[in-house]
Amino acid sequence: MGENERKEKAEVEVPVGLLHPAMLEPYRARFFVDDELIVDCELTLDPYHKGIERIMEGMPVEKGLIITERICGICSHIHLWNGTRAVERGLRIKVPERADYIRVIMAELERLHSHLIFLAHAMEVLGHETMCMRAFTLREDVMDLLYIISGNRVHYAVPIIGGIRPRCDIDDFRMSELHNRLSKLDVKIGDYANRVINDSLIMSRVKGTGVLTKEEAIKYATPGPTGRASGINIDLRKKMKEYKTFDFNVIVLDDGDNKDRVVARALECIESVKIIKQALESLPSGPISDRSFELKEMRFSTSYIEAPRGEIYDSLALDETGRIRNYQNRTPTLTAMASMEIACIGDQLTDGMLTMASCDPCLACTNRAIVVENGKERVFTEEEVKSLIRRGL
Amino acid sequence: MFKKISRKNAIHVMLFYTGGCNGCDIEVANAAWSPRYDLEQYKVILTWNPREADVLAVTGPVLRRTIEPLKKIYEAIPEPKIVAAVGSCGVRCGIFKDFGGELGDSDEVLCRVDEVIPVDAYIPGCPARPEDIIAGIAAGIPLLLER
Amino acid sequence: MIEFIIATLLIPFAALITGFIIPGLERKVQARIQQRIGPPLLTPGFWAVLKFIYKEKIQPNSPMPRLFHSLPIIGVFVMFFAVLFTTPEWWVVNTLGTVVAVVGLLKVIEFLFMAMGSFSRSILSVSMPYADQVKGAVMKGEYRRFFEQQSVLRAFKMITIGSFPMYVAMFVPVILAKSINFSDIVAYQGFDSTLIFPGGMIDLLYLEKIFALKPILFTLPGILAAFVYFIGYLMMLNEYPFSIEKAKSDVIEGPSLEYASWARGGYYLMREAILFVLSSVFITIFIGLPPTLNLPLLIVHCALCLIMPVLFSVVSAFSPIFTFKQVYPVSMGFTAIGFLAMVVSLIMVI
Numbered sequence: 001m002g003e004n005e006r007k008e009k010a011e012v013e014v015p016v017g018l019l020h021p022a023m024l025e026p027y028r029a030r031f032f033v034d035d036e037l038i039v040d041c042e043l044t045l046d047p048y049h050k051g052i053e054r055i056m057e058g059m060p061v062e063k064g065l066i067i068t069e070r071i072c073g074i075c076s077h078i079h080l081w082n083g084t085r086a087v088e089r090g091l092r093i094k095v096p097e098r099a100d101y102i103r104v105i106m107a108e109l110e111r112l113h114s115h116l117i118f119l120a121h122a123m124e125v126l127g128h129e130t131m132c133m134r135a136f137t138l139r140e141d142v143m144d145l146l147y148i149i150s151g152n153r154v155h156y157a158v159p160i161i162g163g164i165r166p167r168c169d170i171d172d173f174r175m176s177e178l179h180n181r182l183s184k185l186d187v188k189i190g191d192y193a194n195r196v197i198n199d200s201l202i203m204s205r206v207k208g209t210g211v212l213t214k215e216e217a218i219k220y221a222t223p224g225p226t227g228r229a230s231g232i233n234i235d236l237r238k239k240m241k242e243y244k245t246f247d248f249n250v251i252v253l254d255d256g257d258n259k260d261r262v263v264a265r266a267l268e269c270i271e272s273v274k275i276i277k278q279a280l281e282s283l284p285s286g287p288i289s290d291r292s293f294e295l296k297e298m299r300f301s302t303s304y305i306e307a308p309r310g311e312i313y314d315s316l317a318l319d320e321t322g323r324i325r326n327y328q329n330r331t332p333t334l335t336a337m338a339s340m341e342i343a344c345i346g347d348q349l350t351d352g353m354l355t356m357a358s359c360d361p362c363l364a365c366t367n368r369a370i371v372v373e374n375g376k377e378r379v380f381t382e383e384e385v386k387s388l389i390r391r392g393l
Numbered sequence: 394m395f396k397k398i399s400r401k402n403a404i405h406v407m408l409f410y411t412g413g414c415n416g417c418d419i420e421v422a423n424a425a426w427s428p429r430y431d432l433e434q435y436k437v438i439l440t441w442n443p444r445e446a447d448v449l450a451v452t453g454p455v456l457r458r459t460i461e462p463l464k465k466i467y468e469a470i471p472e473p474k475i476v477a478a479v480g481s482c483g484v485r486c487g488i489f490k491d492f493g494g495e496l497g498d499s500d501e502v503l504c505r506v507d508e509v510i511p512v513d514a515y516i517p518g519c520p521a522r523p524e525d526i527i528a529g530i531a532a533g534i535p536l537l538l539e540r
Numbered sequence: 541m542i543e544f545i546i547a548t549l550l551i552p553f554a555a556l557i558t559g560f561i562i563p564g565l566e567r568k569v570q571a572r573i574q575q576r577i578g579p580p581l582l583t584p585g586f587w588a589v590l591k592f593i594y595k596e597k598i599q600p601n602s603p604m605p606r607l608f609h610s611l612p613i614i615g616v617f618v619m620f621f622a623v624l625f626t627t628p629e630w631w632v633v634n635t636l637g638t639v640v641a642v643v644g645l646l647k648v649i650e651f652l653f654m655a656m657g658s659f660s661r662s663i664l665s666v667s668m669p670y671a672d673q674v675k676g677a678v679m680k681g682e683y684r685r686f687f688e689q690q691s692v693l694r695a696f697k698m699i700t701i702g703s704f705p706m707y708v709a710m711f712v713p714v715i716l717a718k719s720i721n722f723s724d725i726v727a728y729q730g731f732d733s734t735l736i737f738p739g740g741m742i743d744l745l746y747l748e749k750i751f752a753l754k755p756i757l758f759t760l761p762g763i764l765a766a767f768v769y770f771i772g773y774l775m776m777l778n779e780y781p782f783s784i785e786k787a788k789s790d791v792i793e794g795p796s797l798e799y800a801s802w803a804r805g806g807y808y809l810m811r812e813a814i815l816f817v818l819s820s821v822f823i824t825i826f827i828g829l830p831p832t833l834n835l836p837l838l839i840v841h842c843a844l845c846l847i848m849p850v851l852f853s854v855v856s857a858f859s860p861i862f863t864f865k866q867v868y869p870v871s872m873g874f875t876a877i878g879f880l881a882m883v884v885s886l887i888m889v890i
Binding site for chain 3: 395396398399400402403405427428431433434436438441442443444445447458461462465466469471472473
Binding site: 011012013014015016017018019020021022028030032033035036040042044047123124125126127128129130133134137201202204205348349350351352353354357 | 570573574575576666668670672678683684685690693694780783784787788790858864865866
């Protein structure tokens with residue numbers, strides 16, 4: 001039976017959404033089911049459109065970059081880092097080495113916290129409350145570290161153009177605290193992952209459900225750990241100059257089912273701890289920021305960073321007074337969710353929800369306007385976008 | 394008498410997420426009920442059903458697409474009920490209305506929570522810390538007992 | 541006659557008090573496993589019910605609001621009679637004090653969940669004010685199904701498949717005692733239920749009867765059947781891991797989504813009653829200790845009734861929700877064990 005034939009059979013729709021324990025963020029999922037099996041699925045990710053890119057048009061750059069942090073409350077550091085990085089690349093500002101190290105430490109801590117939220121959330125959707133709570137216990141340890149460095153639990157505001165903020169410098173006290181608290185964390189996370197993998201009840205649920213093959217993953221440009229769990233060997237961290245000095249493995253798994261997506265993140269946590277430990281050991285001394293730059297007109301500058309969920313793309317231009325022009329941001333969940341739309345077909349409804357959660361959706365950053373023409377969704381061509389930009393959006 | 398004691402002893406909190414940045418959302422739904430803070434020991438229970446709830450915690454500013462659901466969900470909660478606006482965005486739209494560039498602030502972000510439904514407890518912070526959330530809910534309890 | 545009336549009043553009251561504790565105990569055990577403190581013992585079971593009763597009465601979104609609201613009350617009453625059927629004072633009413641009568645009442649409860657689901661139209665799925673069927677959207681679903689209706693389909697499947705283990709297990713003592721009457725099953729295990737009233741109502745000496753018991757639980761078919769009964773208990777209650785009917789991750793709470801205020805209190809009470817009855821029936825037929833008018837024995841009975849909820853909350857803390865892919869084989873497997881227990885008991889009888 002071909003895919004199209006199967007899709008025609010659906011007669012019943014189960015709409016899930018805006019407010020649901022398994023999704024947390026408001027999005028609308030419409031599952032077309034045949035009794036209990038999902039035949040087709042449509043996700044609408046736009047309830048959440050806030051128009052952040054538009055707010056930032058014409059804002060002073062340092063002020064505007066603070067808003068980039070508020071794009072997402074889980075991966076806030078990455079957004080700010082990427083925005084700053086785009087400006088630094090465009091203006092050719094040299095960032096001190098120490099600042100880069102601290103940025104990396106923050107990013108990896110954030111990856112830990114984000115992946116632990118994912119593990120907890122996946123277990124919650126699975127119905128396994130105990131494992132969910134255990135993951136949250138681990139997460140609170142990471143939150144403490146983030147709090148020690150930055151002074152806030154979520155929006156850390158660590159990077160600034162040219163370096164990092166002075167309050168986030170890692171001094172001796174923070175160094176010893178980080179060392180102490182990190183020493184057991186990877187063992188704890190390893191134990192947790194072991195328990196999840198060896199639990200046959202959990203495995204019977206996640207094994208073989210929500211399969212996303214490598215071909216599909218490439219077709220839908222599945223980013224980050226979700227793609228790596230389907231066998232795409234891409235990790236932007238391997239290409240970034242900030243990560244060049246660190247030794248870590250890229251976790252690539254082959255099955256592409258829910259189990260792999262859970263396990264990939266658990267293993268990535270351990271790699272992150274490895275990176276943080278290396279960074280703390282070889283933390284270079286020196287200045288933490290170089291603020292001797294001049295804001296001047298900057299042509300279109302772009303930056304790609306590997307966020308916890310995949311790659312983030314930021315691009316912006318500056319005018320002569322240092323105001324932001326045409327800020328653009330593309331986040332990983334958009335394509336990750338799109339590929340989950342395919343992955344959940346053929347599973348039970350309960351497994352379908354798990355598949356949705358297993359790409360670690362974080363929609364705060366994702367929402368886009370949808371163009372509907374003649375009853376069909378449409379993507380703008382490059383020319384149209386350019387003409388829109390010329391008209392000032 | 395029993396009315397007050399029973400209300401004090403079982404409080405169901407429901408989270409509605411009108412569109413912040415995930416920060417407050419995770420602090421409310423997850424951190425405050427995680428083993429570290431464990432709101433359940435203070436007899437506060439998380440629920441996802443408006444028919445069961447006493448306290449509606451709203452995180453985030455009200456967006457164009459979430460204003461109608463917010464009203465409906467508020468109506469669905471039986472009296473007595475209190476509403477807690479969590480985070481700077483819930484309290485006064487936070488960063489999305491406070492400043493904007495040349496095109497002004499966002500059109501999609503419509504208004505504060507208290508312009509749509511009456512709010513009893515304001516829990517500021519970006520994001521609100523779990524301690525603040527616990528304190529905020531505790532501050533709302535006397536209101537719940539009076540009604 | 542007088543003992544009949546006193547039993548009718550006293551024993552459901554004892555059941556109610558035990559029922560108030562059970563949900564709190566359940567949450568507490570789970571919370572402790574999750575390394576947190578958890579709610580006080582009475583909060584989820586007693587204060588929550590009382591609070592809901594004091595809340596504003598609202599009109600539910602339902603095609604038949606009154607019937608919908610009366611369903612939990614029906615459930616509580618059905619369970620009220622199920623408790624009474626296991627008390628020795630009611631065994632004078634012929635054919636009511638039998639396993640078959642209790643099975644019949646449990647079937648009613650299973651049906652009630654289906655009825656609840658089909659009369660409920662919660663705001664959380666289809667009626668959420670959100671533009672779904674717009675130009676450009678996928679337009680395949682001709683019928684838009686509420687969460688509750690999805691949960692009704694599951695309830696129907698659970699009735700057919702999920703209740704096997706429990707009923708199979710319940711008939712193992714019947715085979716051993718060669719009778720469906722509770723009186724015979726209890727007598728087979730050495731409990732003499734006669735002549736408690738009026739002299740022995742608060743007589744502590746009756747506690748010696750417990751030590752004279754020879755419970756079916758400690759025989760080979762008994763232990764197998766008890767194991768199967770436990771799984772059936774989880775399925776009947778729709779608790780983790782068999783909570784597919786009210787799986788939090790897709791249908792949220794399933795049939796009970798639309799209950800508010802006093803009706804929700806009623807729903808909680810109904811669940812507590814089911815919890816008590818299923819444990820109580822287990823104690824009666826597997827240990828041979830029915831809820832009698834002797835108060836010390838009644839307290840022991842109620843205390844024993846707490847064991848099973850504690851066990852099930854331990855099990856459910858360590859298990860995810862099963863989808864039907866797992867429910868079918870698990871149910872079949874345990875039914876097979878149940879039949880094995882039946883065969884063993886048949887051999888023992890012959």
